Amino acid sequence: xxxxxxxxxxxASRMQRRDFMRVVGTFALGAAVAxxxxxxxxxxxxxxxxxxxxxxxxxxxxxVKNPSAITACADGRIFVAGEDVIVGLTxxxxxxxxxxxxxRPDSIIADSDGKxxxxxxxxxxxxxxxxxxxxxxxxxxxxxxxxxxxxxxxSVFIADAxxxxxxxxxxxxxxxxxxxxxxxxxxxxxxxxxSPYFDVALDPMGALWVVNPGKHGLESYRPxxxxxxxxxxxxxxxxxxxxxxxxxxxxxxxxxxxxTVEKGLNRVKVLAPDLTIRGLVTGPRSxxxxxxxxxxxxxxxxxxxxxxxxxxxxxxxxxxSCILVxxxxxAVIKA
Numbered sequence: 001x002x003x004x005x006x007x008x009x010x011x012a013s014r015m016q017r018r019d020f021m022r023v024v025g026t027f028a029l030g031a032a033v034a035x036x037x038x039x040x041x042x043x044x045x046x047x048x049x050x051x052x053x054x055x056x057x058x059x060x061x062x063x064v065k066n067p068s069a070i071t072a073c074a075d076g077r078i079f080v081a082g083e084d085v086i087v088g089l090t091x092x093x094x095x096x097x098x099x100x101x102x103x104r105p106d107s108i109i110a111d112s113d114g115k116x117x118x119x120x121x122x123x124x125x126x127x128x129x130x131x132x133x134x135x136x137x138x139x140x141x142x143x144x145x146x147x148x149x150x151x152x153x154x155s156v157f158i159a160d161a162x163x164x165x166x167x168x169x170x171x172x173x174x175x176x177x178x179x180x181x182x183x184x185x186x187x188x189x190x191x192x193x194x195s196p197y198f199d200v201a202l203d204p205m206g207a208l209w210v211v212n213p214g215k216h217g218l219e220s221y222r223p224x225x226x227x228x229x230x231x232x233x234x235x236x237x238x239x240x241x242x243x244x245x246x247x248x249x250x251x252x253x254x255x256x257x258x259x260t261v262e263k264g265l266n267r268v269k270v271l272a273p274d275l276t277i278r279g280l281v282t283g284p285r286s287x288x289x290x291x292x293x294x295x296x297x298x299x300x301x302x303x304x305x306x307x308x309x310x311x312x313x314x315x316x317x318x319x320x321s322c323i324l325v326x327x328x329x330x331a332v333i334k335a
Contacts, residue, residue: 052270052279054313058325060093069108069119070304070316070323078306078314078323079116081105086116086127091308093323099131106196107149107159117156119146124158124173137173148199152206155223159210161198164191166210168223179225180210188227189215197248197263204256213245218258231275236287238269238277243287249305251313259313263300268315268326281313281326 064082071079076091083104088097099116107119114129122144124137140146145162155176156169166179182190191198192214199211207228210219217232233240241247247260257278258271267283304316313326 051277053329054270054279054281054326055329056282056324057312057327058093058323060089060323060325062087062321062323063095064321066104067316067318067321068104068106068303070306070314071108071110072306072308072314073110074309076309077110078308079108079110080304080316080323081108081118082321086118086131089323091310097131099127101125101127101134106145106147109149109151111151112153117149117151119149119158121146124149124156124169126173135173137169140167145196147196148201150200150202150208152202157200157202157208159198159200161193161196164193164198166191166200166208166221168225177223177225179208179221180212180219186226188225189230192245194245197245199248199250201250201252203252204254209250209252211247211250213248216241216246218250233275238280238285239275248300249302251305251307253307253311259305259307261300261302261305261315263302266300266302268302268305268313270313270328279328282315282324 062080064080064085064087066083067080069081078089078091080087080089081104084101086099086101086108087095089095101118103120105118105120109117111117116127118125118127122141123139124146126135140160141163143162144160146158147161148159150157154171156171158167158169160167165181168176168179170176180188180191182188191212194214197213201209203209208221208223210221212219212232215232216234217230219230220228222228234242236242241262243262243264246262248263249261251259253259253270256273259268260271261268265283265287268281270278270281272278301317301319302315303318306314308314311328315324315326317324
């Protein structure tokens with residue numbers, strides 16, 4: 001318990017510094033392509049708007065049945081989870097390893113020591129670097145539905161869509177605390193999760209961001225569960241999120257810009273730290289007038305999202321069992 005308290009104090013001190021930087025940098029927050037159906041050209045950009053262009057530079061075939069999750073490592077390797085399998089790839093898409101697993105993970109992250117952590121619906125499975133052994137953490141209960149994970153040197157944050165909470169564990173699998181549950185005294189509104197799409201991610205400064213999909217926005221928390229800031233953007237245009245529950249996946253670029261995936265529209269876009277639109281990666285600029293399925297039961301073709309060490313955006317296309325690679329190219333949209 002003392003080790004946990006020491007870690008918490010160290011994290012709290014570090015988070016205070018991060019909080020200050022976040023307030024300075026983001027106080028303005030206010031508290032496909034061919035494979036994936038796309039309508040990117042349906043509505044023109046605003047005249048004179050400066051945006052970045054994201055070009056599809058590769059499509060990496062996987063040979064994986066029902067791909068379900070993706071993660072990118074600092075050394076350039078990419079791992080994809082699918083039905084009873086984990087596949088490891090080089091940065092350019094060459095397969096280097098294939099591990100058999102039981103079931104289909106809904107989330108995957110790579111540990112610094114080479115282990116892979118798999119979100120297996122109601123528990124976490126830790127796969128050894130060579131795939132020869134698996135450590136199983138305790139089950140989270142009958143209603144658990146692990147949809148996303150993120151980890152730093154001390155903690156593992158697990159998004160449990162079934163129980164509408166983020167669980168913080170230490171690196172050995174012991175539960176430390178719960179994050180995101182409604183708490184009026186701490187001004188925490190509670191997580192609205194109508195469907196099994198519920199994501200978490202750490203930004204480049206190590207701060208935890210939690211999607212509140214039913215409120216169409218994000219919330220940032222300290223490790224102890226106290227709320228730092230939040231923002232919500234319901235809307236039908238490019239700046240907002242619509243449908244029952246969006247965004248469904250998030251990831252951060254190296255400059256803290258946020259990449260989001262929306263189901264229904266099958267849209268991927270990039271928001272600058274001040275929430276202005278940095279660019280549309282793929283999908284329609286607006287939902288107005290489009291015949292799309294925005295219901296909770298809609299199953300999107302985009303199954304995962306990652307950003308690699310070169311700031312390439314990796315979109316997992318489950319419909320075609322491939323990774324779509326997008327890279328940024330600065331441009332000015334002229335009138």
